[in-house]
Amino acid sequence: MLKRLRRYIKPALWTTVVVTILAWWIYGTDSTMVHANLINNLDELHTYSESSYQNYKNKHEDTTRPTKTIRIEGEAFTSSDNCECTVLKDYEGATGEALRTSDTGSVTWKFNVPEEGAYTLKLRYFTEPGKSAAIERSLLVDGALPFDEASSVTFDRVWTNEVDTFKRDNRDNEIRPSQVEVPTWLERSFKDSQGLYADPFLFFFTKGEHTITLEGKREPIVIDYLELYQEQELPTYAEVKLQYEANGYQSPTNVSVKVQAEHAVRKSSPTLYPVSDHSSPATEPYSVSKIRLNTIGGNNWRMPSQWIEWEIEVPQDGLYQLGLKIRQDQLRGLFSNRKLSIDGVIPFKEMESLTFNYSSSWKMFVPGGDDPYQFYLTKGKHTIKLEADLGEVSSLVRTVQSSMLEINRIYRKILVITSADPDPFRDYQLGKRIPEMASVFSQQSDVLYSVAEKLYELTGEKSDKTAILYMLAKELKEFSEDTDIIPRNLKQFKTDVGSLGTWLLTVREMPLQLDYLMITSPDVQLPAASASTLESFGHTVSSFGHSFIEDYNSIGNLAEGSKKVTVWIGTGRDQAQVVKQLIDDTFTPEMLIGVDLKLVDMSILLSATLAGQGPDVAMMIGNGDPVNYAMRSASYDLSQFPDFKQVADRFTESAMVPYQFNGGVYGLSEQQIFDVLFYRIDILEELGLKVPQTWDDVYKMIPDLKKNNMEFGLPILNTKIQQSPALPINEAFAMLLYQHGGSFYKEDSSGSNLDTEIGMSTFQQWTDFYTAYKFPVDYDFVNRFRLGEVPIGIDPYTTYNTLSVFAPEIRGQWAFTLVPGTLKEDGSIDRSIAFNGTSVMMLDSAKDKDSAWEFMKWWTSKETQVQYGREMESLMGESARYPTSNVEALAELPWPVSDFKTLSEQRTWVKGIPEIPGGYFTGRILDNAFRRVINSSENARDALYDQVLYMNNEIAIKRDEFGLSKKARGSSQ
Numbered sequence: 001m002l003k004r005l006r007r008y009i010k011p012a013l014w015t016t017v018v019v020t021i022l023a024w025w026i027y028g029t030d031s032t033m034v035h036a037n038l039i040n041n042l043d044e045l046h047t048y049s050e051s052s053y054q055n056y057k058n059k060h061e062d063t064t065r066p067t068k069t070i071r072i073e074g075e076a077f078t079s080s081d082n083c084e085c086t087v088l089k090d091y092e093g094a095t096g097e098a099l100r101t102s103d104t105g106s107v108t109w110k111f112n113v114p115e116e117g118a119y120t121l122k123l124r125y126f127t128e129p130g131k132s133a134a135i136e137r138s139l140l141v142d143g144a145l146p147f148d149e150a151s152s153v154t155f156d157r158v159w160t161n162e163v164d165t166f167k168r169d170n171r172d173n174e175i176r177p178s179q180v181e182v183p184t185w186l187e188r189s190f191k192d193s194q195g196l197y198a199d200p201f202l203f204f205f206t207k208g209e210h211t212i213t214l215e216g217k218r219e220p221i222v223i224d225y226l227e228l229y230q231e232q233e234l235p236t237y238a239e240v241k242l243q244y245e246a247n248g249y250q251s252p253t254n255v256s257v258k259v260q261a262e263h264a265v266r267k268s269s270p271t272l273y274p275v276s277d278h279s280s281p282a283t284e285p286y287s288v289s290k291i292r293l294n295t296i297g298g299n300n301w302r303m304p305s306q307w308i309e310w311e312i313e314v315p316q317d318g319l320y321q322l323g324l325k326i327r328q329d330q331l332r333g334l335f336s337n338r339k340l341s342i343d344g345v346i347p348f349k350e351m352e353s354l355t356f357n358y359s360s361s362w363k364m365f366v367p368g369g370d371d372p373y374q375f376y377l378t379k380g381k382h383t384i385k386l387e388a389d390l391g392e393v394s395s396l397v398r399t400v401q402s403s404m405l406e407i408n409r410i411y412r413k414i415l416v417i418t419s420a421d422p423d424p425f426r427d428y429q430l431g432k433r434i435p436e437m438a439s440v441f442s443q444q445s446d447v448l449y450s451v452a453e454k455l456y457e458l459t460g461e462k463s464d465k466t467a468i469l470y471m472l473a474k475e476l477k478e479f480s481e482d483t484d485i486i487p488r489n490l491k492q493f494k495t496d497v498g499s500l501g502t503w504l505l506t507v508r509e510m511p512l513q514l515d516y517l518m519i520t521s522p523d524v525q526l527p528a529a530s531a532s533t534l535e536s537f538g539h540t541v542s543s544f545g546h547s548f549i550e551d552y553n554s555i556g557n558l559a560e561g562s563k564k565v566t567v568w569i570g571t572g573r574d575q576a577q578v579v580k581q582l583i584d585d586t587f588t589p590e591m592l593i594g595v596d597l598k599l600v601d602m603s604i605l606l607s608a609t610l611a612g613q614g615p616d617v618a619m620m621i622g623n624g625d626p627v628n629y630a631m632r633s634a635s636y637d638l639s640q641f642p643d644f645k646q647v648a649d650r651f652t653e654s655a656m657v658p659y660q661f662n663g664g665v666y667g668l669s670e671q672q673i674f675d676v677l678f679y680r681i682d683i684l685e686e687l688g689l690k691v692p693q694t695w696d697d698v699y700k701m702i703p704d705l706k707k708n709n710m711e712f713g714l715p716i717l718n719t720k721i722q723q724s725p726a727l728p729i730n731e732a733f734a735m736l737l738y739q740h741g742g743s744f745y746k747e748d749s750s751g752s753n754l755d756t757e758i759g760m761s762t763f764q765q766w767t768d769f770y771t772a773y774k775f776p777v778d779y780d781f782v783n784r785f786r787l788g789e790v791p792i793g794i795d796p797y798t799t800y801n802t803l804s805v806f807a808p809e810i811r812g813q814w815a816f817t818l819v820p821g822t823l824k825e826d827g828s829i830d831r832s833i834a835f836n837g838t839s840v841m842m843l844d845s846a847k848d849k850d851s852a853w854e855f856m857k858w859w860t861s862k863e864t865q866v867q868y869g870r871e872m873e874s875l876m877g878e879s880a881r882y883p884t885s886n887v888e889a890l891a892e893l894p895w896p897v898s899d900f901k902t903l904s905e906q907r908t909w910v911k912g913i914p915e916i917p918g919g920y921f922t923g924r925i926l927d928n929a930f931r932r933v934i935n936s937s938e939n940a941r942d943a944l945y946d947q948v949l950y951m952n953n954e955i956a957i958k959r960d961e962f963g964l965s966k967k968a969r970g971s972s973q
Contacts, residue, residue: 049148049405053192053201054398056147060204065230066115072212074099074223078110083216091222092126094185100128100222104897106140106215109226113210118202119228121212122189126222127157129183132270132870133894135221139190140213146203151812152217154193156268156305158182164263166274166293173291175581178871179270185224189231194808195304195390195508196398198352200231218896234349237373244319249376252318255521259310260284261296261325261514265383266309270870271300271877275513280362281539282531283515288542295515299330302511307387312519314382319374322384323518323526324365328356328511333463334455336510337391340367343382347375353391356512364529374522384517388510392458396451397507400469401809403447404500407476410440411497412683412708412788414486419709420789424488431483438480445476468503472496498783504809563593563851568615570602575620578871579859586867587858593851609634609843616846617855619670619838623658624726626667626841627915631962636842637664641853650860655885657912659839662964668860669885671837674910675715675731675819676797676902678781682813683710683791691792692820694829695736702773705791711776713784713793714769726920727927729913730766732794734834737762738911739822749916750959752951754926754944763926764940767933777934786810794819796836797903798883805879816899818906831909837885865889917958918951925951 049055075087075097083105091098101107127135135155138145145151161177168174189200205228212226235243262274274293277283285292296308314320328336335358340351354367367373390397413434422428431438452469456462462470475496479486486493518526531539569576576599583595602621606629608614618625629635638644644665648656651669659667679691687708692698698712705712714732729744737744742758745751753759769775776790782799784790786807800816807814821829840859846852858864866889869882873894884890887907895903925947932943958964 049402051145051148052402053147053149053197054402056204057202060118060202063204064115064117066117066119067230068115069230070111070113070119070228072109072111072226072228073097074225076109077107078211079108081106081108083107088222092183092185094126094224096224098126098222098224101214101216101220103130103216103218103220106213107223108211108213110209110211113205113207113228116205116207118204120189120200120231121203122187122200122227122229123155124185124187124224124227125155126185126224127155127181127183128220128222129181130219131892131894132157132181133218136193136218136896137221138215138217140211140215141203141205142211143213148812149192149197150190150201152193153190155188155221156186156307158184158186159267159270159272160265161263161274169584171290174276174293175584176273176275176293176577178581178585179267179273181270182266191305193305194811195388196394196401198389198391198394203228216897218894234346234352237348237350237368240348241374244374244376249319251320251374251523252316252521253523255315255318255320255519256524257312257314257519259312259517260294261308261310261516262293263310264296264308265311268305268307268387270873271875272296272306272308273300273875275300277513277515278543280531281535282362282529288539295513297511298513299511301388301513302330302336302509304388304390304508304510307385308514309383309385310517312382312384312517314377314379314519317378318376318521320377320519321372321374321522322367323520325362325515325517325529326356326365327362327513327515328358329360329513330511331509332358333461333465334358334393334459334507336512337389337393338510338512339387339389341385341387342375342377344385348373353389354386355391362515362529364526366526372522377519386512388512390508390510393455393507396454397504399447399451400500401504403444403451404497404504404809406440406444407497407500408788410434410437411494412710413437414490415710415789416708418487418490420490420494422487422490426487427484428487430486438483441476442480445473445480448476449473465503465507468496468499472500494787497787501786501807501809505806508808563848564596565593565617565846565848565851565855566596566598566615567617567619567855568598568600568602568605569619570600570605571620573599574875575872578868578875579619582864582867582871586864587855591851591854591858593854595855606634609845612845614843614845616848616852617840617842619840619859621839621841623667623837623839624915624920626659626839627661628920629841629843630661630664630666631917631958634844635666636844636846636849637666638668638842638853638856639665643857647857647860650862650886650888652885652887652907652910654835654910654912655837658915659841661915667839667841668856669837670840670860671883672835672885672907672910673796673798673837673883674833674835674906675735675794676800676816676906677794677819678785678792678799678803678814678816680785680788680791680810680814682810683788687791691817694823695820696823698820701792706774710788711779711784711790711793712773713779713781713790713795714775715781715794715796716778727923728836729834729923730926730930731796731834731836732769733762733766733926733930734913735794735819735832736766736822738832738834739830744913744922745916745919749914749955749964751955752922752925752948754922754951755948760941760944763929763944767930767940770930770934771937782807785814797906798881800899801879801881805877817902818909821909831906832911833906833909834913835910837883860886862886862888862892866892869893916955917962917964918955921951921954 077099084102085107086100088098088100134157137153139150139153158181159179160182162180163177166174166177191197191200274296275298276291276293277295283294285294301308336356338354338356339346340354346352350373356365414430417430417433418428448469452466452473455466475493520526569579576597580597583597588594605614605618626635655669655672656665659665684691687704689701689704692701702712716730737759740758740762742756742762743753746753770777779790781790781793781795782802785793803814818831819833821831824830840856842849842852842856865884865886869884869889872880872882881893929943929947932938933940
């Protein structure tokens with residue numbers, strides 16, 4: 001993954017430069033010539049969806065704010081539905097009763113409001129152990145959602161480093177500590193989980209009786225109470241300073257207390273772990289060649305509402321100033337924002353928004369700048385918390401998000417008339433057929449231009465963050481003035497709208513890296529953040545010298561002792577480091593077996609094995625590798641181990657099919673990735689369509705989609721996981737074949753079974769989707785799904801992770817369900833699908849096969865798979881949720897309850913594709929036949945039949961090569 005990212009860094013930088021130059025060239029310094037209508041108050045725009053919080057808030061903006069606090073005790077609930085509710089007494093240090101609720105069902109409280117008005121709502125809760133994900137609930141008021149954002153409100157858990165002193169491996173590199181949860185009582189207001197609103201939600205209540213309902217979406221929770229209250233207005237620093245003087249507070253002298261940032265005591269996310277920085281010899285602690293976990297944050301600390309808290313010991317009462325050694329080197333053209341609180345309280349208004357501007361080097365940041373703010377602290381321990389916050393950018397983001405929804409709405413109307421590939425010379429009369437289009441485009445042009453100008457005002461520069469806004473604003477203005485130019489510019493317009501979606505994602509990210517914090521008396525001079533020129537030169541020279549003697553390719557401890565296993569892993573360095581950490585923490589100490597883990601390119605595995613230089617175990621390899629190696633007597637038959645059956649029971653039967661050959665089993669399943677049906681809730685409702693249950697339902701909905709120039713998406717090629725060099729079998733064809741009761745190969749594996757009637761008719765059905773119904777042959781599902789061009793389609797379930805993170809503008813407007821099935825004579829629906837994945841195998845050359853087998857059992861166990869999955873999600877976020885094959889482990893990963901039920905049901909229909917000699921040819925011959933049908937209009941049956949002949953020849957050649965044909969003949973006699 002990291003290698004692929006590096007490949008695009010330079011092109012991305014060039015793109016940024018070119019786009020920025022174009023924006024400057026187009027607009028210069030006098031952009032007002034293009035747009036005269038500059039919108040000053042963005043929140044007054046009426047482009048928000050009717051059910052958005054912004055509209056709800058606007059309607060009740062002038063409502064009174066009663067000062068009376070209304071507390072609703074958790075145990076005093078009125079009713080519950082499908083919820084495991086338990087009343088607890090004096091739970092975890094709390095006095096009185098509390099209510100424990102499960103991750104499903106709903107709980108309702110009835111209460112009386114003595115005075116009409118708008119209230120803020122908060123919850124006191126205990127972070128009950130669960131699946132380590134954020135707690136998520138929907139909030140209903142009087143039985144209905146008050147606004148869309150209330151459908152998903154999250155509540156933090158608390159994390160900390162597992163150890164205070166970081167362990168080191170036997171090469172003297174510090175090992176990243178695991179992040180462990182700290183169950184605790186917390187208070188949190190109900191606020192936007194995406195960080196688009198800086199203040200907590202306001203809820204309007206009339207005088208009288210009302211109900212509040214919390215619906216479980218993810219994780220259990222213990223509720224002490226809910227409370228309706230009013231947020232207090234924070235004083236300014238000037239007011240606080242006057243109070244200092246009135247109280248006679250004084251500053252101490254010669255006091256300096258430093259806390260290393262990587263030793264934070266509490267965090268809101270397990271992704272906020274210590275990280276190593278080698279960029280400067282001034283970073284503390286420092287080593288020129290060894291890994292020192294000396295900072296925290298960076299790109300991991302970028303999402304709104306993420307917070308980190310430190311403890312600091314103050315030697316005496318008095319006024320102190322705060323110093324932060326920081327670096328913000330990732331957000332060019334914008335600033336990172338943080339909210340600072342001390343002992344859980346924001347001391348004054350200016351601490352609601354601390355801005356950290358872009359700089360490639362480390363800086364010493366002092367709140368208040370040249371006239372530092374002073375904070376009164378008493379002797380003893382205090383906590384300092386920094387929380388990522390969008391600050392002034394939040395209103396810009398939600399404005400653009402609402403604008404994008406409007407633009408997409410009109411784009412879909414254009415799509416209905418012109419299709420995604422319009423004739424540039426045809427007059428579609430868009431201005432007449434979509435009367436509102438010109439005015440909407442004109443208004444949204446003004447909106448985007450106003451946002452760009454506001455962003456320019458905040459940052460003082462025009463950059464890639466403003467360029468796309470200016471360019472799309474100009475494009476929309478031109479479209480509104482001359483609608484006839486839209487068809488010939490529609491493709492570019494779609495690209496620009498996609499870029500705006502990317503802007504929405506990246507502008508919310510506010511990374512910040514910390515080295516240390518300091519509390520000092522005003523007379524103490526803070527240390528320099530950067531190293532001197534001489535120190536930097538020495539660091540560069542020494543680093544270069546050590547690059548010749550340090551082994552940077554080995555991961556973690558080198559194996560020691562009598563029992564050793566060499567393991568090759570074919571994935572990214574991040575994944576390899578997590579695996580090695582788990583090995584050193586659990587496997588080696590428990591089994592007393594050392595593991596040399598090496599990160600290698602798996603394309604050399606076969607040649608290395610044949611040369612006698614291969615590993616004992618290869619992991620994260622393609623599904624076809626274990627059997628392909630077994631044919632060459634290079635992989636070991638795992639079924640010979642006496643406890644193999646118990647290990648195989650960890651997976652579904654289908655997961656083990658690809659590793660079975662000639663009576664043996666040559667691999668264990670790691671990942672099992674299968675398809676589900678994704679659909680846009682909003683678009684299907686607009687079109688009046690229901691989610692299809694069978695392929696007959698799909699055929700019925702195709703005309704309605706086509707009438708609106710929309711598509712149904714079928715998978716073409718799964719590139720989301722590591723693939724072997726052979727072309728994989730198309731997932732859509734495999735799904736249809738299995739639903740019709742077909743198979744790919746004959747029972748004795750002597751030839752292809754695709755020339756049967758079932759195989760031929762299935763191939764005909766598959767190709768008809770592209771010839772008769774004109775399904776898209778090659779397309780980007782995620783982008784077209786976001787835009788609404790493909791509002792429904794089949795894709796691997798891991799796409800859920802991508803959409804959850806990278807498509808925030810359609811949050812809550814999509815879902816996934818079971819794939820369409822084939823209706824059987826008995827009325828049942830067959831929803832069979834195939835799967836892709838990765839595996840782990842033992843090489844036949846392994847010297848200590850028992851130790852290698854112990855490693856494979858440990859790696860595929862429930863505990864290890866759950867821990868690895870959670871560590872990867874901690875490391876890389878929700879988009880890296882691990883698609884484990886272990887049935888019990890998948891249930892322990894932090895999926896929302898309803899989504900996991902869908903996955904579990906679909907998994908029961910998964911079937912494995914067996915591997916046979918020459919089977920690698922199947923994907924190729926299918927693709928060749930498919931291309932001949934859709935490109936050359938060949939008869940589907942003839943095209944497939946011709947290719948099956950090639951397939952059977954290849955199978956026969958391979959069976960002869962491996963001596964399987966003789967065995968088959970001998971057994972038949």
